[in-house]
Amino acid sequence: MDKPIGWELYRSFLAVLREASLSGAARDLGVAQPTIGRHIAALEKSLGLTLFTRSQSGLAPTEAALELRSHAEAMHSSAAALRRAAESHGDGVKGTVRVTASEVIGCEVLPPLLAALKATHPLLTVELVVSNRVQDLLRREADIAVRMTAPRQELLVARRVGQVELGLHAHPHYLQRCGTPRSLDDLPRHALIGHDEETPFLRAAKKTLPAWQRRAFAFRCDSDLAQLALIRAGAGIGVCQVALARREPRLVRVLARSFSLKLETWLTMHEDLRKSPHCKVTFDALFAGLQQHVG
Template sequence: MDWDKLRIFHAVADAGSLTHAGDSLHLSQSAVSRQIRALEESLNTTLFHRHARGLILTEQGELLFDATRAMLKRLDAATARIRDSEDEVFGELRVTTTTGFGTLWLAPRLTALYEKYPELKIDLMLEERVLDLPMREADVAIRMKEPSQADLIRKRLMSVRMRLYASPEYLARAGTPQTLTDLNKHRLICQNVSATQVGAGATLVQELLSHEISSLLTVNNYYGVLQGVLHNLGIGVLPDYVIQEFPNLQQVLPEVDSGEIPVFLAYPEELRQSKRIAAFRDFVQEEITAYRKRVKNQAVK
């Protein structure tokens, strides 16, 4: 199959217009139209429904578009590997992780990475949905459970626990609970049990809600929970790493936690030699080593 025709088809399918595709390819509309007709004839099928408002893919067109999209992602991966210099780290690195971890742990530490590699361009994608690394929806992921996708290199980084935290101002006003039963006198701030989150966190929240909590604020990510705690709204269920950035927060009911939640870094096997991946992996590992030392020092004090 003619790759040039496939490239033009992909541009048309992506733009939904012969004119817009032609502009991006620096081709005339008639030249683009001829290539699409020739491709349809070679496949003996219709790839687009033609409407006054633009072009819509047929079922056969959707199948071909899925294939060309996958091909282009593979080409992007190959291009990234080729461009990775032996001595320099530069270019775009797409990193995905959860909203909570990305906002509260990773983003505040990126200064050190940029200082070392100023030409690196990081696209930080914070969402609970697990992106498909082999299909290049992202280059590298940090997740709160071991990735199940095939063809991934994975490394366990550390463990976190969900615990209860409150501001000193809130506790001075509302008092400090001594037992789980005392929580019914306080406002609990947490993720909704139906929200996407790690299983251990949802289990802890369910247990806490069984104690007849009278006042409740639910948020769909831990950053929102933290904001509620910082603004003295109540007692929040938060990952224990927040105490590094917000040392004034006080842990409530220290015996209550979610148990260990593993944190994994993963990236596609095909990016094993990527200098950008290696730079990011080493940076995260160094930051975690420093984080563990700080935690150990605090425990000694």
């Protein structure tokens, strides 16, 4: 391990981890399969470790490979961040900015904001990462993040957007078919839409909404977007952002006085990016748009 190990070996290593085969990794990276094989062999030799073993389902990572994965992923994020920084160099607003947000914010709220941003700055490219997993800004997995909790890392620039209120909603067709609940005691007699796995939100909701628990759900899904689609389809009563529901007649709020849950919303980015023109204009545009969304 006296000689530096080239980044391309780690890139191939990550691709094999994702695809569980040399052929899949080769397709993913757009290179020849023998090249991937040589990279893995060279990396194993340099590290003095066995990284993969053959199994019926493909290449299985060893414990050593799994332990190295997070370090290789950090290298991958840093390499991508370096590329984005290089693309933005020069005068004006240009280059690539990587934005991450939860499923509902990323798919229902950000698209028009990003479209308007692109119209104003045509040389700007946006990578939108839609995931309920919190992306690590310190490891540069993303440049800007919309979060529903206050960031704690000191190296992040954070601005509080406001509170996103959540409430119970249903489609008018469902309410016509099954009636409108008049109190929380009526909820067990309705088709409820909720999560399959226990989540921090579910635990918080149960404090003010005892009926909101897994065994009571007629529809269980861990995707917030799928839950929203079920509400829109008239499947039952579920939780939705109040600001989002105001925009369309297909979402009718019920039991507004009995249930309301408010989530603190923050916009964050790494402090090293605060002087970067393409990140700054994106941050400012998203902040203004999100403030308007939450009202």
